[in-house]
Amino acid sequence: EDQVTQSPEALRLQEGESSSLNCSYTVSGLRGLFWYRQDPGKGPEFLFTLYSAGEEKEKERLKATLTKKESFLHITAPKPEDSATYLCAVRSNSNSGYALNFGKGTSLLVTP
Amino acid sequence: DAGVIQSPRHEVTEMGQEVTLRCKPISGHDYLFWYRQTMMRGLELLIYFNNNVPIDDSGMPEDRFSAKMPNASFSTLKIQPSEPRDSAVYFCASSLAGGVDTQYFGPGTRLTVL
Numbered sequence: 049e050d051q052v053t054q055s056p057e058a059l060r061l062q063e064g065e066s067s068s069l070n071c072s073y074t075v076s077g078l079r080g081l082f083w084y085r086q087d088p089g090k091g092p093e094f095l096f097t098l099y100s101a102g103e104e105k106e107k108e109r110l111k112a113t114l115t116k117k118e119s120f121l122h123i124t125a126p127k128p129e130d131s132a133t134y135l136c137a138v139r140s141n142s143n144s145g146y147a148l149n150f151g152k153g154t155s156l157l158v159t160p
Numbered sequence: 161d162a163g164v165i166q167s168p169r170h171e172v173t174e175m176g177q178e179v180t181l182r183c184k185p186i187s188g189h190d191y192l193f194w195y196r197q198t199m200m201r202g203l204e205l206l207i208y209f210n211n212n213v214p215i216d217d218s219g220m221p222e223d224r225f226s227a228k229m230p231n232a233s234f235s236t237l238k239i240q241p242s243e244p245r246d247s248a249v250y251f252c253a254s255s256l257a258g259g260v261d262t263q264y265f266g267p268g269t270r271l272t273v274l
Contacts, residue, residue: 091251091265147216152202
């Protein structure tokens with residue numbers, strides 16, 4: 049069975065203090081790794097999809113990378129508006145069709 | 161586009177009552193997903209549809225849960241009878257066939273079963 053573990057559970061940064069969130073996974077044949085952002089009281093919002101080790105994607109202050117065992121979401125010079133919960137999910141050969149298996153997320157707080 | 165629409169946004173009911181959650185996907189989307197989110201278990205896929213047909217319902221916790229999609233613009237998730245352990249936030253998401261990697265989530269329904 050697929051396992052997705054995110055760390056840390058919570059992270060507090062000062063504005064401008066760069067850091068990384070980790071998503072480690074154990075799957076049978078990765079078909080995609082996904083990052084979502086979730087604000088309080090809202091549904092998750094899609095950020096990135098990565099398909100193969102070595103792949104990287106960027107969006108503003110966020111950069112996602114992928115290895116064969118884990119993915120990192122790097123946040124460069126974060127701002128308070130980056131505060132949210134970041135969710136990682138995988139799709140694998142053990143899922144049917146388009147099912148996603150989500151981690152429990154990392155809650156990020158960026159203070160001014 | 162208005163995005164995925166869910167109703168109600170909040171539902172409080174008593175144990176044993178029937179609960180119906182509603183979802184309107186983004187127009188033109190072929191896939192519809194129902195998820196449940198709790199602190200303990202995180203975000204879990206319950207069931208998903210393709211062109212109104214249920215494809216995978218292996219995440220539905222038990223027979224008390226049922227989902228339907230009578231047409232391309234409407235889906236329901238029903239719990240009968242409800243139990244306190246069903247308390248959670250239920251999300252609906254939709255996606256295009258050619259871009260199923262991007263799922264667009266609704267705002268969710270917060271269900272509390274007393």
